[in-house]
Amino acid sequence: MKVLVLTEQKLMEFLASARTAYDVRVPVSLHDGTRVIGRLGEGPLAIKGGAINQKITSIFFPHMETVLKCSNGGFESPEPAPKPMLVVGFTKQDADCLEFIDRFYNDKFRDDVYFNKRDNAVIVCVSGRCGANGKLLKVSGDNCDMELICDGQDYIVRAYTDVGKSLIEDIGSTEIVPEETLEQIEKESDQLCVEGLDLLNAASKLLLEDKVPDEFWQSISDRCIACTSCNLACPTCTCFDVFDRTNGCGIDRWRIWDSCQLDGFMREASGHNPMGQELIRTRRRIHHKLAADVTRWGHITCYQCGRCDNVCPTGIGIMSVCKEMVEKYG
């Protein structure tokens, strides 16, 4: 089978050339080995190693950003970026998350600040034999512009959209890879995540049927220190708070990631707080993605990326909580 295959060196060359038209972001290894999505050259390329720990959607919805500026009696939106982004490093689950928050930010009220960055951005997924400790990453399919499927060393390149195909054409040369290599990866990929999805579905059913008592949520919230990491790492958590800051000649309005695990998140000016108890906040974190969103969007909005389970210092990420819940009440 003739497909485009790139060595890491060739991939680097391709990404470097793409910088003419794009603001290229790739997985890099930082000073101490932490892997993040950064600018090409910010550190050694670090595509292999699995999903990036940081909130992957922070590329388009960063920790803190200006949403408007007020000076001389008028308002200004932030200037759009000079180039669209080309982002490498989304996993299949990450791309699913992105697809969801694209819909979320476009629903009813379109979030211009988000789409200033998101519009025309090229999403390049990474899959195959390049997960953490050599594990297989699920093949993405068509929920991205391009995909790099790692065979353990090199990358088989697939394009799904017009922009992706056009980029591939620019690369040119193709190589032959054994057909079974790709087939085997796809076959193994199809086996992945079923167990996790079954667990989420079972937990979702319990929540929708209201079969999980408060005592369960209390026992989970006893172990929650309100670090907020679950929300700040989750690619589908989209909540933010706003604040104003003077800048010498005017005022900037900023937004900053918020967390439903904070008491102040829904506290009213009167002091009344519909989420004023820890157990309610803990319940909401899980309930929102597995029950409320099912009602609103028709599906669960956790895509099993694993970030909240990785980042939670006390082991109560969504998968861990669902496991306990299903074991007890399922």
Added chain:
Amino acid sequence: MKRTLTTCPYCGTGCMFYLLVDDKDTLVGIEPSSEHVTAKGQLCVKGWNAHHFVNHPDRLTTPLIRKNGILEEVGWDEALDLVVSKLKQAQSAGGKDSAMFVSSAKTTNEENYLMMKLARAVFKTNNIDHCARLCHSSTVIGLMETLGSGAMTNSIDCMEKADCIFVTGPNTTEQHPLIGTRIIENVTKNGAKLIVADNRKIRLARLADIHVRWKNGTDVPFLNSIMNVIIAEGLEDNEFISKRTENYEELKIVVADYPPEKAAEICGITAQEIVDVARMFAAAKRAMIVYSMGITQHTHGVDNVKCCANLAMLTGNVGSPGTGVNPLRGQNNVQGACDMGALPNVFSGYQKVTDPDVRKKFEKAWRVRNLPGEIVHTVTTAINAAAEGSLKAMYIMGENPMMSDPDQNHVREALEKLDFLVVQDIFPTITSDYADVILPATTYAEKDGTFTSTERRVQRVSKAIEPINQSRPDWQILCDIAALAGYEGMKYDSVSDIMDEIASVTPIYGGISYERIDMIGLQWPCPDRNHPGTKILHVDKFSRGLGKFSPARYRPSVEMPDEEYPFVLSTGRSYFHFHSGTMTRRSQLLDREQRFPYVEISPQDAAEHAIAPGSWMYVATRRGEVKVKANVTDVAKKGVLFMPFHYKEGPANLLTINALDPVANIPEYKVCAAKIRKAQ
């Protein structure tokens, strides 16, 4: 977007993270380091928000001098000239010890070392101290006497290795969150036993096998009685005692006076609780003591610390993984500030100023003569001396005594009486309201240096952005002052050179260099360039040779509840704010979370005084009265109030008592008598 790896400026856990900087040199976010030995890709809520205050518009950005009662912007030269001339003037009039230098646990090791050097080498006084006086001075003294080193004996990862963890006095999930989470993980996943001895029903208490809610201030009889039971039931580690310790007979005599029934009466608990704690602790193969301010901030703080050390030695729980006496240091660099000798009695590395040979060594290294050997003032006695009029000048770097010292009215009187006060800080504070000169310093994000975490890990602080406006790193300001005062020995090309000097005169830091701690810190003692650092202290022998049992007898707290003031008031920190609030109250989410001063009060007490949850109320002591919101919660025990000290509009330290431990001079923040009333 630029990323810079640095160390968190809040508690002493020492998590490292990346600061995110946009193209306009503004901090716009945090990313945890997934590789850091403590952070492991995780952070607490303060860590996630540690970038927010740096670019706040309130930052001090220009030197200020008070002229005719009004602060006016001036240039650096004018400000520093005035600082030097006024300090010299005060010393000329009142003697060298009429000036006090207050260093800071927020600043770097290099800056603490230089402040110490400035006080001793340039201004020839040992009047150098910092806020460790207010938090762990009792630890430094108590553990030095018993074990020979006043620091955490073990490492943070030992929290995951203990079979039994005895937590007495810290609220770890709030004050050292990632340490607290290690305890939670060990308990919930490995089934480690957890004993929480704390008046408040803190989060860890919910997961504890035993939670003892004794009366505040009865630590000594409680701990003595535990030891009484252990000895009576033959649960002590005789081999460890005979091979590794001394003075055991003296301990036996003292703790014999504290049988459980007697101690239980003093402590307000049952004898069975004491017996249960003793048996659970002694039965564990690896038992660890974790303590903090609940132990140290008493007029018997040193006694409390010594009792903790006695208990660990009695059961052979020192010098191995998952054991030890582990004081958790509350600020990013309070361990380092102590290590650097920002204390009146020691140079860096705890080398005593009273030892003539040590003084000679530093005189040679610093190329000066006649370093002072007399110890005169600590932070707390200096305030007293200022109030009495004998102390004339203070140079305060990065501290806020109006908020953090006991009895605010007393502190105000002291600061008002000073002939000259210079405050060097990042934001205006209510302490700087009394300053004659204000020097704008940079935050951690605008400078290079090192912090030393609670587990003695020396780690890098790296500059992410340029200093804002005219602010300058503390170390550069200190060097300029030394030069203006005529001293040539404080000129450095970089902070790395300062660390090299520290290593050359400080045996426990002898092997530390920027090259070695580039990515991962090193734990002292690290005596030479090939030494890998020390995870656990006292492994084969104690730092002092033999561990010394130092028994203590019960002395009640100074101000106990009475008919007029029937409540016990205890003070401390909350999860979302830090110390005097200068940073966290300028961080959007943290300030939103706890925006108003509050007091924790039990549901029973609130009901008896018709105080509704969230309503305003007054807390009063013999020092004054403060209006706060009622946080009605079962975290508080009936009869006991708890107030955080972060709020200048509701300052807990307006209420606290200026009563000091006779040895450590640490104030009794944890016990004073109070009364309450509903606000109309």
